[in-house]
Amino acid sequence: MEKIWLQSYMSGVPAEVDVDAFASLADLFEKSAQAFSERTAFINMGKALSYAELDRHSRDFAAYCQSVLKLPKGARIALMMPNLLQYPVALFGALRGGYTVVNCNPLYTPRELEHQLQDSGAEAIVIVENFAHVLQAVLPRTQVRHVVVTGLGDMLGFPKSLLVNLVVRHVKKMVPAWRLPGALRFNQVLAAGRQAAFQPVAIDHEDNAFLQYTGGTTGVAKGAMLTHRNIIANLQQAHAWLNPVLKPAGDEVIITALPLYHIFALTANCLTFLKIGATNVLITNPRDIPGFVKELAQHRFTCFTGVNTLFNALLNHPDFARLDFSALRVSLGGGMAVQKAVAEKWKQVTGKPLIEAYGLTETSPAATINPLDLPEYNGSIGLPISSTEVAIRAEDGRYLPPGEVGEICVRGPQVMKGYWNRPEETAKVLLPDGFLLTGDVGVMDDKGFVRIVDRKKDMILVSGFNVYPNEVEDIVALHPGVLEVAAIGVPDEHSNEAVMIFVVKKDPALTADELIKHCRANLTGYKVPRHVEFRDELPKTNVGKILRRALREEYLAAAGKSARDAA
Template structure:
């Protein structure tokens, strides 16, 4: 069945008069001015301070480095105030942001930088040696380097001619002419990399209209009186390089005047809990694995949740039992969402307007069409599973420089194929049943078996391999690797060590099973589904 769209987002966008994402900050300065916009550790920036720094940064990018509107700039940082300045500065300069995970290995980073054609990068100081090892295979000419404590202990001098320290860029930009954004709603804002439905990581082309539409859609789920614009404190542990946090915890938070508390390292639960206790937290955005870790922390029950109004879960499926435990311990309901990198990302949300349905995620946000189809592309009946298809103003323009894969991902009449199998009930609620594609979702991050298998096969002692996802209460899914060997003197520990050398931590298999042979079809194709079903059955038992 399908859910019809509504004509709301375009009207609201026209009324706002926004042409770019930077306009969100301009309006926030008018509405919220000297109120805090973002905090990180002991540092806080107001909306006006953020705008001033972003303006100086934009001037430096355009006049200091000579970058032009449409050029790509990579940002490879954890959650820091510098990240927010870089985002809005790049938007003011008319550049296209390439969000990059700072945990990426040289192998992963090189692909993203080379494929995007990024000419500049804002990067953490400790990552510069890694960047140097691959820079010759990219178009990166300018490095803007910062450190975690750059605001407390600013550094202005750099030793290398293609390096500028972040604080020096702001200082230099202050003396340069102001810039005009020279971009519009239908120009690219982000190349947000994802595995798409199959294969190597691809850049989803998201325009200013895509992101701004999704901000309107995401904020539309808030019922009047549930929150107070300009007077909420939101804890934001999810990394801004992830599309959900980028749109919800950064752009939408600025649009609503929320004070976002950025968590640089969400794995450091002691520090995160200290941050939560330090401020009157009213909103929290998390993910299933984070909720599990918090619930298990010995200090959890000492946190005052009396002001907590809203908890969002996104990026990975929310475990029903985890949601129950959270409600029992805090008294707050975790509201789940569903989306994809290709949809900016919000598609479905559980909202205050809709009743809670256990096992279902929620309804489509405004201006979003949703339907499920069978193998022949025919729409399925209510309650019957099928592949989930999406159409709406938040859907990407396609994959960067990959027209064939873009064509495969869209139907002839413009529906995005998600590869997810779900069912929609009579009231329009979506339940996910399975994934048609082979993607593994680890703590909210897309992991594609092909990428893991390509890295594993770099080891000369491995003959064949297959990576599959298995259920994991904390991560949602964990990675299991099946291998057959050409040399018998290789063990599980050595294989995992090899993976750690080439893959960021969440892509490293949790378990490895070595077999004499792996199952194949009559034509010799490795049977991934057979191994996946076997692994999941073993996990369940």
């Protein structure tokens, strides 16, 4: 395959990376902890944790799992918490012990949590007490034998830890009653681990580092087996892409608002920036935009990652534009399409371009990133990163030339080993030649830039013409009266499907007729929305990705009910 994208690489970015630079993620961690011992690794709620402290605490966690819990190498340990200092302690402790980390969304319902714990065969879990009642409901039906519970303030130091836990439990009443007999407290585990022996473990590149579950929005959630080699490859790739613009080791401060249990923040923020001794500022509740903006004012941050909805929410808070962006050099958007209107306003406010990237859980996650010297938004998801190949594939399996639309396929060392205990599902997406079928429709130009058209499953068919929701959403979002928008296809007796948009207003006076007129001026007739519904908010995943599927299901359920009522 001719790698036409190499011609467009920023100066200093290599075509290939060294995947063998680290023996394992534990090796990476220990080298960084030694090299940057006195520097700050993480900050959360005003509390700083140095690399040396993270080294000690994670060692204690690993020792407890080994010597007290007697967990064998390869055992699965579930982590279910938002961005707290406890997360990197448990994460690196588990990795150093040779265990496989199973990241769990704290907002899981009992059904979702039960499925993931059962499917992964997790034997232990570290969970924040706010969600312990959910675990209580399903624990007897899982293989979990060891439960470690933590409070939001447990690692903030005396007396702040007591104050935060008191307010969370008794003033804000954010901790529903729970009962888990035999559960251990996180700080007690660390204290006991301090007295226990820790034996370094031989970890192979092909050992599973994570069972990272897909969102499950298209069916049963599956655990992507991400090996130490997969993750090392991707953090090496991300570092190679960032390196030309990074400051000397230890001078980078990255804002981590996306949850670390999500693969984007896990690899891009936590692991990649650990390699260079950076400081991660952990935002526990990024949905509290006023509180988030106040926290940003406390730091001279150099890097910022997020999703479109997060950037949009910040830009619409009046105090955000008053922040000091003089140190900011990298703003990276992923997880969902970055809209042109948001990217342009981000540059206007911060003075820096919002660079779009693309990836999947199955690719650890990065597959393509735009050059960091890009002067402005270009509508592309970027170039295949170092040691990565991207091909565009037709329905019949042919690989298409530049300019033709097809399914985006990715090959590289960051592509997962497969789905945990699901060989049939693995075979559906991993081709014999090593390419991964992403399920995304896109096109590559003659410079190697890839443009994503849409998810195959989200494509709308209007009178035989393909309509891609991203395109409609981009146009609607350009209207100054729109805060957020989602487009879906709904049944139509004349055209098979029609475009429907759900809109959150920025301007209360905005009308459906005004939006339709705006779309007619910017879209071909069959792409213009036939239906407009205004909402106070749109359904989203915990990382802020708008759930088109949920909107479609709501619409179909309501339409079905109306039809029955009419009958």
